Amino acid sequence: MADQLEILRLPYACGAEVRGVDLRAYSDQQFGQIRAAWLENLVIVIRNQNVTDDQLTSFGQRFGVLDELPPVGKGQKPRDNKYISVISNVIEDGVPIGGLADDEVIWHSDTSYREKPPSASILYSLKLPAWGGDTGFANMYLALETLEPALRKKVDRLEIKNDITYNAGGQLREGFEPVKDVTKCPGAIHPIIRTHPETKRNCLYLGRRRNAYIPGLKVEDSEALLDQLWSHATQDFLNWHHKWKVGDVVIWDNRCTMHHRDNFDPKTHRIMHRAQARDDLRPARDFTVPDTPHDRGRVYLGNVAL
Numbered sequence: 001m002a003d004q005l006e007i008l009r010l011p012y013a014c015g016a017e018v019r020g021v022d023l024r025a026y027s028d029q030q031f032g033q034i035r036a037a038w039l040e041n042l043v044i045v046i047r048n049q050n051v052t053d054d055q056l057t058s059f060g061q062r063f064g065v066l067d068e069l070p071p072v073g074k075g076q077k078p079r080d081n082k083y084i085s086v087i088s089n090v091i092e093d094g095v096p097i098g099g100l101a102d103d104e105v106i107w108h109s110d111t112s113y114r115e116k117p118p119s120a121s122i123l124y125s126l127k128l129p130a131w132g133g134d135t136g137f138a139n140m141y142l143a144l145e146t147l148e149p150a151l152r153k154k155v156d157r158l159e160i161k162n163d164i165t166y167n168a169g170g171q172l173r174e175g176f177e178p179v180k181d182v183t184k185c186p187g188a189i190h191p192i193i194r195t196h197p198e199t200k201r202n203c204l205y206l207g208r209r210r211n212a213y214i215p216g217l218k219v220e221d222s223e224a225l226l227d228q229l230w231s232h233a234t235q236d237f238l239n240w241h242h243k244w245k246v247g248d249v250v251i252w253d254n255r256c257t258m259h260h261r262d263n264f265d266p267k268t269h270r271i272m273h274r275a276q277a278r279d280d281l282r283p284a285r286d287f288t289v290p291d292t293p294h295d296r297g298r299v300y301l302g303n304v305a306l
């Protein structure tokens with residue numbers, strides 16, 4: 001079929017490259033393949049793209065309801081397209097053009113402190129630094145599958161309060177007070193094990209480590225349990241790091257992955273445009289669904305070349 005895309009599964013715990021598509025013009029059938037590859041591989045990369053903010057927005061809208069993204073840089077003016085935010089260390093006339101600067105960004109799932117967090121995040125690279133700035137993605141189905149059974153049992157019905165106070169770069173959000181007591185800080189409460197609403201598979205859903213709290217436990221017990229979960233979920237075998245090229249569009253599924261960014265050369269510039277779509281659902285656990293092994297070789301999509 002002329003419309004058929006190539007899906008190249010990457011030899012890591014998650015990730016696939018989708019080839020043969022131009023995001024300025026694609027068919028519904030091709031979008032169907034992109035979406036299926038995303039669900040199956042958790043993260044997809046589409047290289048060599050050249051899209052405007054509006055084209056990125058229309059692509060993003062096909063994944064769900066786009067979140068409006070306020071300007072992230074302090075003092076930054078609203079952008080023309082309210083669905084696109086900028087991730088960058090560039091400063092123009094003393095004002096950052098985007099967020100997250102040039103530091104390491106710790107492992108997290110996007111805006112898990114909301115009641116209805118985004119399902120898809122989309123990042124498009126326009127300018128890259130001399131070194132660093134790779135983005136890592138970790139497979140949370142596999143994290144659950146490989147969790148030590150006693151720990152798996154212990155967290156079965158527990159939840160995490162996902163603190164909103166700091167962003168993933170560690171900066172205090174405007175209008176929030178520094179956290180003194182994790183039991184009191186604001187943020188949504190979600191199950192530690194969630195059932196993905198589309199794939200119907202269970203996975204770990206940890207949000208981010210900073211100021212996380214397991215309601216009902218003593219703070220020291222919550223800290224100890226969270227430390228165990230995090231040291232498991234951030235192991236190398238669960239992740240894949242993407243080395244960016246200009247023109248890459250990467251789409252990840254926040255429901256079943258976490259991501260991390262390496263720091264990068266602060267003397268050079270990195271510019272990414274970003275959109276996020278939500279499925280408009282609260283993360284939930286379906287207790288009738290058993291854990292299933294995450295078999296990456298199971299589904300074939302397009303011309304699988306690996």
Ligand code: OGA
Nearest residue numbers: 087105110134135261274
């Ligand atoms: C994000 C994010 C990482 C990066 O956009 O949500 O965490 O590589 N970005 O810039």
Ligand code: MN
Nearest residue numbers: 109110168259
């Ligand atoms: Mn993020």
